Amino acid sequence: MKYVVAIIKPHKLEQVKAELEKEEVTLMTVVDALGCGRQRGVTEVYRGVKEVGNLLHKVKIEIAVNDAFLERTISAIIRGAREGEIGDGKIFVFDLNDCIRIRTGERGGKAIG
Amino acid sequence: MINYVDTVWMLIATALVMIMTPTLAFFYGGLVRKKNVLSVLMQTYVILSVVSIQWILIGYSLAFGPDLGGVIGYLNYAALTGVGMDPIKGQTIPQQVFVLFxxxxxxxxxxxxxxxFIERIKFSGFVVFTLLWTTLIYDPMAHWVWSSDGWLAKLGALDFAGGTVIHILAGISALIMALCLGKRTGMTTGHAPHNLPLAVLGAGFLWFGWFGFNAGSALSVGPVTVSAFLNTNTAAAAAAITWMILDWIENKVPTVLGVITGIVAGLVAITPAAGYVKPMAAIVIGACGSIFGFIFVTKIKAQFGYDDSLDVFGVHGIAGIVGALATGLFATKQINPGGANGLFYGNPKQFLIQGLAVAVAVVFSAVGTFIIFKVVDVVIGLRVDNDDEYIGLDLTQHHEAGYTLME
Structure with a gap:
């Protein structure tokens, strides 16, 4: 089992979700995030005081998948989020020790889908 | 002769109409995505400032200056030259109060x-567009309908508080802008308002300000003022209920956004008729504003796919046309001896005149806005690039954020 964390541009969320749906990956957690990578933030100015290089608004998607779904998930996220520019985001993949469905007590791969 | 009761009322009414613009800012601001909220507030407040100055420099003179062939006013009153405390003929308030109102x-x-055009307009182009639009479209149209020498006024077109001059003009121009600018990038089905309570508050204060807008258009205190006041409230209420019921039937659920949209549609629809019709007619006019607004907002827009983002055409344009035509049906001299009778009071000609005024407003604003759009788009540019649109106009046009995600 893997835990996939993707940081993407906020406006790409709908496309990423649509691509994931095509791969039958429909369970996910999405949170608002701020981040900075190579892409510079936008300078903000408040009454003449500049705040340079602020963090940019991003969206973080977290998905737990069975191994068979991993590559499909990754390629779906890339298809949905890629513009070919700095700031498109990153995908991180972790090993996942266990997964428990609270309602039934199921564990492992069965609980993921 | 100046009547100071009239003057006091008109000063209050002016302040009521003034507050409608910041109020509109929050009505619109609540409906956009949060990355664009400041841009909308900014645009409204800048219009308040820019047009205020334009108006005393040349706008007032173009609209209400000495007549030139019924088409435009001479610039004799430019910079308010000779515009003082003496009332205009037929009025009882200082001319400067009329200027302000x-x-x-x-x-x-x-x-x-x-x-x-929210969420995609370039700010610099927007400022120039606004100045040209108010000077070349609004000022002449105001002259045609509201100056006693204007050619539509002479034909007998009735527009109590601006159904034609304001709402049709703005609604049609909005449609042209939406078509010319194109859809927002990646926008297929619209989006959830980022702060609906803000929009609800905005709608409430629009209703409040509209008393000044409509009842103030009597330019004095008297029976017509009271009629306009009552009709304004009645139409807004009828339209709110109508939209809610339509929502309930069509979408199976009564929505908050539906009710506040109905309120605005009703207020728009009664605007041209406010000082000419009876309260029962106001119910019909308000309800019709909602019915036709609902059809255009939920059906026609979806069918044709133009991105009139906050339904300026669907609400203001359509309800404005409904109101202007309904004035030709329901107007009666029993309410306003200075007005005219409509079709239902034995004067079918009035309905035709209203139809002509509507057609003139539609054609004039459509053609004029298209030309202004093309010129400004070529010279300055009116649309931000894709990246700026994605990041949002607040950060890219103004380098500020409406909300922080974290402290």
Whole structure:
């Protein structure tokens, strides 16, 4: 089992979700995030005081998948989020020790889908 | 002769109409995505400032200056030259009060159009567009309908508080802007308002300000003022209920956004008729504003796919046309001896005159807005690039954020 964390541009969320749906990956957690990578933030100015290089608004998607779904998930996220520019985001993949469905007590791969 | 009761009322009414523009800012601001909220507030407040100055420099004179062939006013009153405390013939308030009251109408009209081009307009181009639009479209149209020498006024077109001059003009121009600018990038089905309570508050204060807008258009205190006041409230209420019921039937659920949209549609629809019709007619006019607004917002827009983002055309344009035509049906001299009778009171000609005024407003604003769009788009540019649109206009046009995600 893997835990996939993707940081993407906020406006790409709908496309990423649509691509994931095509791969039958429909369970996910999405949170608002701020981040900075190579892409510079936008300078903000408040009454003449500049705040340079602020963090940019991003969206973080977290998905737990069975191994068979991993590559499909990754390629779906890339298809949905890629513009070919700095700031498109990153995908991180972790090993996942266990997964428990609270309602039934199921564990492992069965609980993921 | 100056009547100071009239003057006091008109000063209050002016302030009421003024507050409608900041109020509109929050009505629109609540409906956009949070990355664009400041841009909408900024555009409205800048219009309030820019048009206020334009109005006293040349706008008032173009609209209400000495007549030139019924088409435009001479610039004799430019910079308010010779415009003082003496009333205009037939009025009982200082001319400067009339200048102020009309100024607030000139301000809110271009502000209404914002709803069609939100989330993608370039700020510099927007400022130039606004100045050209108010000078070349609004000022002449105000002259035609509201100056006693204007050619539509002479034909007998009735427009009590601006159904034609304000709402049709803004609504049609909004449609043209939405078509010319194109859809927002990646926008297929619209989006959830980022702060609906803000929009609800905005709608409430629009209703409040509209008393000044409509009842103030009597330019004095008297029976017509009271009629307009009562009709305004009645139409807004009828339209709110109508939209809610339509929502309930069509979408199976009564929505908050539906009710506040209905309120605005009703207020728009009664605007041209407010000082000419009876309260029962106001119910019908308000309800019709909602019915036709609902059809255009939920059916026609979906069918044709134009991105009139906040439904300026669907609400202001359509309800404005409904109101202007309904004035030709329901107007009666029993309410306003200075007005005219409509079709239902034995004067079918009035309905035709109203139809002509509507057609003139539609054609004039459509052609004029298209030309202004093309010129400004070529010279300055009116649309931000894709990246700026994605990041949002607040950060890219103004380098500020409406909300922080974290402290």
């Amino acid at each position: 009309q100024m607030m109408f000139a301000v809110i009209t271009p502000a209404l159009i914002i709803g069609a």
